[in-house]
Amino acid sequence: MKKKKTDTIKNEAEIQELISSMVKNDTKAWSEFMKIFHDMFLGFVNSKASNLDGDNIVSNFYFKLIEDDFHRLKNFTYGDQVNLSQYLRFILYNEIMTESQQRNYNSSEILEEYQTNLFQKEETDEGYIYQDITHEMFMEAVMQLDNIDHRKSIYLLYLGNKNREIAEILDKPINTILSWNKRAKEQLAILLEKIRKGAIK
Structure with missing residues (x-):
């Protein structure tokens, strides 16, 4: 049960x-x-x-x-x-x-597995998500997301959970989780690019 x-x-x-x-x-x-x-x-x-x-x-x-x-x-x-x-x-x-x-x-292989799970290639045409992004840089970007619910949801996705699993963990409708993760991915892509260029320290 x-x-x-x-x-x-x-x-x-x-x-x-x-x-x-x-x-x-x-x-x-x-x-x-x-x-x-x-x-x-x-x-x-x-x-x-x-x-x-x-x-x-x-x-x-x-x-x-x-x-x-x-x-x-x-x-x-x-x-x-x-x-x-x-x-x-x-x-x-x-x-x-x-x-x-x-x-x-090779610890970078573990990080790449995380990132591949989170960012599908078709969503990152410029490819910069995979260039010189460390786990620490990624977590820095996650913590700068302006919505705490988006942080929770995207982090659970980052750890390998499926969207339906996240919906169950956070007790939210699946459509809400899909929306949160979409917005978080968009904001993370911008933050990660800024972090790579040293604009965020």
Whole structure:
């Protein structure tokens, strides 16, 4: 039986309470956190870098969350479970990049996979989306989108979710998601070109 969204998607207040307990090293809070996110973390690593040891990367990721007095968790100051998921995947992606570089894998191939998923070639006739765009530049552009709903939706697409999956996650009609992603792609193309040229720093 499919779970109700209220059982799986925590609101902003619940997420803040969970993080507050985690930074106090509350074992129940950490157990709940792992119950919510662990399978997603493993799936994320395996989908983006199946040639790496997913369990090892996720373990290192957990250490990243607790080191330096939980400063990465403390840096997350607002948002619901979807926002937290986006924030955590960004940190986890950096762990994938670190492991890839240590093993001499080509991290640009992983980024290109992300970008190909998001920007189809027919939508980028000039081709500049694929020229010298790093993950950091891409995330900088995403964070400059002027609509937070567009940020959520396009980031979920960036992570490999289908539009219908995004509609279910965000509890919005599919037509709304299609519209948000279309507008976000248009704005991202402009932002990425400016970032490439150094117009945005």
